[in-house]
Amino acid sequence: MSDDLALVEDLHFSHGDTVIFSGVNLRLRRGKITAVLGPSGTGKTTLLRLLGGQLQPDSGLVQVFGQEVVGLERKALFQLRKRMGMLFQSGALFTDMSVYENVAFPLRVHTDLPESMLRDLVLIKLEAVGLRGARNLMPAELSGGMTRRVALARAIALDPELLMYDEPFVGQDPISMAVLVQLIQRLNQALGLTSVIVSHDITETLSIADYAYILSGGKVIAEGTPEELEATEQAEVRQFVAGLPDGPVPFHYPAPDYLEDLFGESLSPAGGQDA
Amino acid sequence: MRNQRWVEVAVGGFMLLGVLALVFMAFKVSGLAWESDRDSFKVDAYFGDIGGLKTRSKVTLAGVTVGRVASIELDEEWFEARVVLELNTSLEGKLSSDTAAAIQTAGLLGDNYISLTPGIEGSTLGEGDTLKDTQSALILEQLINQFISNSSGD
Amino acid sequence: MLDGLAVVGRKTLLGVAALGRSGVFLLQSLWGWPQSWKALRLWVDQVYSIGVLSLIIILVSGLFIGMVLALQGYTILVDFGAEQALGQMVALSLTRELAPVVAALLFAGRAGSALTAEIGLMKATEQLSSMEMIGVDPLKRIVAPRLLAGFFALPLLSLVFAMVGISGGWMVGVDWLGVDGGAFWSNMQAAVDFRGDILNGVIKSLVFAFVVTWIAVFQGYDLVPTSEGISRATTKTVVYSSLVVLGLDFILTALMFSNI
Numbered sequence: 001m002s003d004d005l006a007l008v009e010d011l012h013f014s015h016g017d018t019v020i021f022s023g024v025n026l027r028l029r030r031g032k033i034t035a036v037l038g039p040s041g042t043g044k045t046t047l048l049r050l051l052g053g054q055l056q057p058d059s060g061l062v063q064v065f066g067q068e069v070v071g072l073e074r075k076a077l078f079q080l081r082k083r084m085g086m087l088f089q090s091g092a093l094f095t096d097m098s099v100y101e102n103v104a105f106p107l108r109v110h111t112d113l114p115e116s117m118l119r120d121l122v123l124i125k126l127e128a129v130g131l132r133g134a135r136n137l138m139p140a141e142l143s144g145g146m147t148r149r150v151a152l153a154r155a156i157a158l159d160p161e162l163l164m165y166d167e168p169f170v171g172q173d174p175i176s177m178a179v180l181v182q183l184i185q186r187l188n189q190a191l192g193l194t195s196v197i198v199s200h201d202i203t204e205t206l207s208i209a210d211y212a213y214i215l216s217g218g219k220v221i222a223e224g225t226p227e228e229l230e231a232t233e234q235a236e237v238r239q240f241v242a243g244l245p246d247g248p249v250p251f252h253y254p255a256p257d258y259l260e261d262l263f264g265e266s267l268s269p270a271g272g273q274d275a
Numbered sequence: 276m277r278n279q280r281w282v283e284v285a286v287g288g289f290m291l292l293g294v295l296a297l298v299f300m301a302f303k304v305s306g307l308a309w310e311s312d313r314d315s316f317k318v319d320a321y322f323g324d325i326g327g328l329k330t331r332s333k334v335t336l337a338g339v340t341v342g343r344v345a346s347i348e349l350d351e352e353w354f355e356a357r358v359v360l361e362l363n364t365s366l367e368g369k370l371s372s373d374t375a376a377a378i379q380t381a382g383l384l385g386d387n388y389i390s391l392t393p394g395i396e397g398s399t400l401g402e403g404d405t406l407k408d409t410q411s412a413l414i415l416e417q418l419i420n421q422f423i424s425n426s427s428g429d
Numbered sequence: 430m431l432d433g434l435a436v437v438g439r440k441t442l443l444g445v446a447a448l449g450r451s452g453v454f455l456l457q458s459l460w461g462w463p464q465s466w467k468a469l470r471l472w473v474d475q476v477y478s479i480g481v482l483s484l485i486i487i488l489v490s491g492l493f494i495g496m497v498l499a500l501q502g503y504t505i506l507v508d509f510g511a512e513q514a515l516g517q518m519v520a521l522s523l524t525r526e527l528a529p530v531v532a533a534l535l536f537a538g539r540a541g542s543a544l545t546a547e548i549g550l551m552k553a554t555e556q557l558s559s560m561e562m563i564g565v566d567p568l569k570r571i572v573a574p575r576l577l578a579g580f581f582a583l584p585l586l587s588l589v590f591a592m593v594g595i596s597g598g599w600m601v602g603v604d605w606l607g608v609d610g611g612a613f614w615s616n617m618q619a620a621v622d623f624r625g626d627i628l629n630g631v632i633k634s635l636v637f638a639f640v641v642t643w644i645a646v647f648q649g650y651d652l653v654p655t656s657e658g659i660s661r662a663t664t665k666t667v668v669y670s671s672l673v674v675l676g677l678d679f680i681l682t683a684l685m686f687s688n689i
Contacts, residue, residue, distance in 0.1 A: 052562050074566070081564040092559035095550075106563045154563075282477045289481045293585030296592040300627045304520050304595060306618030331622060 005030045005162055005194040006051060011060035013046065020046055021057070022218040028162070033188055033195045035205045038215035039240065044198040045089070047215075048164045051196075052084060053077045064162065082110055085155030089167045091147035093139040099126070099150050100135040106157045125153040128190075129183060145176025149183070156187065163193050169201040177201075181208055202241055206230070214240060314364035316402040317345060320376045325356045326387050326412025328378055333388040334360050341366060344389065360389065360406075371396045377410035387412060451647040458568040458576060458646075471574040479540045479575070480582030484589070486539055487532060491590035494527060495519060495597030502598075503606050512606075516613035517620035519598035524621060524630045525686065528591035530678050533637035536583050537670035541645035544575055545666040548649030549659040557650075572646055579642025580635070587634040629685045636677060641670040 008026040013019075020043035028034045038044055049055045050062055053069045062069040065083060072080065093102050103122045107113060113121070126132045129149040139147060148168060155163060165184065169177050185208045188195050199205045206212060206226040214222040214229070214237055222229060222237045229241060238244075255261065322328075325347065334342035342362035350357045360376070373394030378387055394408070462468065502518045548571065551557050557567040595617075602608040621627065645666045652662035 049558075054558060054561060078564045078566065081562055084562065086559065086562040088555040088559050090554050092555035094556055094560075095554070105565075109563070109565050151559075158563075282474060285481045286473050286476045289476065289484065289582075289585065292484075293588055296585070296588035299592045299595075300524065300588060301623055303614070304524070304591075304617055305621040305623040305627055306615075331619070333619065 003029055005065065006196075007061065007063040008047075008051070009061040011050070011062065012058045013043070013050065013055070014058060015046075019218055024060075024215070024218070024220055026213055026220070028194055028196050029211065030194050031192055032210040033184070033197065033208055035209035035212040036196060036198045036215060037200060037202060037205060037212055037240070040200060042215045043218070044200075044215060045166050048086065048166055048196070048198055051164065052081060052086060082158055083160055084162045084164065085158070085160035086164045087148065087151050087155050087166060087168055089170060091139075091151040093147060093151055093154070095139050097139075098135070099131065099137050099139070099142070102139070102150060103154045103157055106154065110158060121157070125157050126150075128156070128187065129153045130179075143176075145172055145179065148172070148176075148180065152183065152187075156191065159191065161194060163187075163195045165195065165197040165199070167199055168197065169199060169204050177204060184208060202243070216240070315342065315361040316364055316367045318360050318362060318400055318402075318404050318406055320358050320360060320389070320406040320409050321350065321353070321355045322358060322378060322409050322411045323355055324411040324414065325358065326378055326380075326414055328358065328387040328389070328412065332386060334362065334391060335388060336366075336391045336393070341391070358389070367401060368399045370400045372398045372400050372404065373408060374400060374406060375408035375410065376406045378412035380413065447651070450651065451643065454568070454572075454647055454650060455576070455643060458572040462569060462573045462577070468574065471570070472578055475574045475578035476582055479544070479578045480586060483536060483539045483582070483586060486535055487586045487590050488593055490531065490535055491528070491593035492597040494531060495523065495594030496601045498522060498527070498594070499598035499601035499606070503602060503608070512608050513612035513616050515598070515602045515608050516617035519602070520595055520617045520621050521626060523591045523594045523598075524626045526678070526682070528587045528594060529630050529634040529637060530674060532587035532590040532634065533583060533641055533674045534671055536586060536638075537641045537645070537667055537674070540579065540582070541641050541666045541670055542663045544579070544642070544645040545649040545652070545663045546659055548572070548575070548646060549652045549654070549662055552650065552652065553654035553656070553659060572650060575646050576642055579645070580638050583638030583641065584631055584634040588631065591630065633678065633681050633685075636681065637674050640673050640677065644670045644673065
């Protein structure tokens with residue numbers, strides 16, 4: 001049995017005419033926290049959806065729990081997903097259910113537990129994220145950080161083996177950010193989970209990751225342990241890790257030459273097009 | 276948060292209301308009660324001209340509705356209208372076989388209906404019999420035409 | 430010129446593709462919908478929010494349409510001395526046309542737009558995706574109960590509409606304008622045929638229920654998950670369902686009543 005819980009090999013994916021991945025290779029090691037970093041718009045969320053089988057790649061291999069995800073039929077796919085948990089960027093709590101019912105939802109649909117046992121399980125999960133007292137609130141009454149913690153409790157309700165975090169730190173105040181960072185790390189250790197975090201919050205993510213990949217332009221441009229990445233000389237990685245505004249990843253959207261655009265022969269507002 | 280029990284009660288009430296509406300439409304609006312008892316028997320009648328008679332037109336006896344027109348079709352041998360009447364089963368075996376059928380009009384512009392007049396013979400009508408004594412519809416325009424041509428011929 | 434043609438061609442292709450998607454969507458949702466108690470409960474919830482909550486608008490509109498019909502009909506019929514025919518006029522126009530069509534239009538505005546917005550919002554806030562990741566098929570869990578509840582609710586609503594409308598016509602005609610009550614009902618019963626008029630009206634309404642709910646739920650499921658996308662899809666639901674209802678009404682009427 002290999003050390004890899006999930007494997008992505010030579011992945012190609014495009015959305016319409018936009019190429020999102022061209023030959024991505026990733027390995028998620030069992031029991032570790034793997035980070036996938038990259039600027040916005042590099043398809044990090046898409047990667048998680050490919051792992052969960054919600055999207056089909058153009059070509060390449062996506063393997064989870066040693067099983068090929070691509071081309072898996074609907075039923076088998078749903079079986080596979082029971083072993084995964086996913087934390088969505090917005091939390092994605094079901095707005096018409098209370099916090100308690102949200103966490104109970106996966107248990108209700110996948111198990112036939114008696115109500116008392118179900119209640120215990122839900123309370124354990126809510127306690128783990130520190131929100132046992134908020135069980136009767138509706139999602140609309142929660143703050144952003146609390147929403148994400150409830151979503152986390154829901155994601156671990158079925159004790160998954162693989163937990164995927166989609167931008168868990170976006171839009172959080174420093175306190176909830178710290179709470180989440182600590183929570184993710186603690187859950188990973190306590191439950192023996194394998195986690196993959198997709199994010200562009202470098203510092204927080206690298207502080208808990210065991211291994212990290214940096215995506216840019218549809219490819220993995222660097223990988224390694226956090227220490228290795230911080231020590232690297234590669235310009236693109238340096239720019240991203242240090243957060244410099246301009247560098248190999250350009251600040252400017254591709255455009256014709258500035259001077260020519262301003263004082264060029266053609267005066268049409270569209271720039272360069274003859275009427 | 277809406278209560279589950281209330282939802283169930285409301286949906287149940289909604290369904291009852293729907294059934295009530297269907298019952299109302301069936302019995303009060305279309306008078307299905309009369310229609311649904313299959314207790315009727317059919318007799319044929321041939322007319323030279325049925326005027327504005329339609330299926331479901333009334334059939335009356337002494338002014339009382341006793342049945343309806345079930346179907347109207349053209350008899351292709353004699354080129355007459357073959358009208359099938361559906362009569363209350365309580366009349367089966369009671370109407371004499373020389374009963375007369377006439378197409379009449381309710382008021383000047385009203386609907387056409389068939390009026391039956393009992394005869395005197397001893398034998399009676401049953402399912403599938405034919406009425407022999409029939410009187411076609413009076414067509415107002417024809418009457419007026421006739422009247423005008425008669426008076427101008429004088 | 431050629432550009433215009435290309436645009437027309439592309440729009441047509443997109444339209445045909447959407448039609449195909451919506452067909453697949455319908456089949457996937459309803460194929461093997463679990464007939465369990467849990468599923469029934471979801472269905473009941475939806476009948477509540479689709480049917481029961483539309484009841485008020487149906488009752489009020491039905492009442493007023495029936496009353497107006499009687500008022501208008503009376504002024505015309507009284508010129509011919511045929512005001513006894515008021516009952517049959519009100520009942521026939523309601524059962525054959527107005528109840529199925531107007532109820533469907535109101536339903537599209539009240540329940541259809543709400544369905545689109547609700548499902549669209551679930552999509553935009555990733556609730557559908559997260560349900561999929563939990564291993565629950567949103568087509569079965571979210572879409573199917575709503576479709577089936579819509580198919581069920583509209584025919585009921587349109588029967589209620591007809592009943593209330595005829596009662597409204599009776600109130601105005603008999604109570605107010607002084608048409609003879611006996612003649613009102615007996616003329617109505619003589620003219621209205623249960624199979625020919627009432628059941629055909631119900632069939633119309635079943636067809637409308639199917640199309641309107643289908644359009645509403647599909648627009649919600651297929652929309653671009655942004656606030657702009659939701660508002661556009663909601664508008665589309667109302668416009669498309671109204672047009673389709675009116676178009677289908679013509680076809681169905683031609684099929685059902687043309688030989689009379």
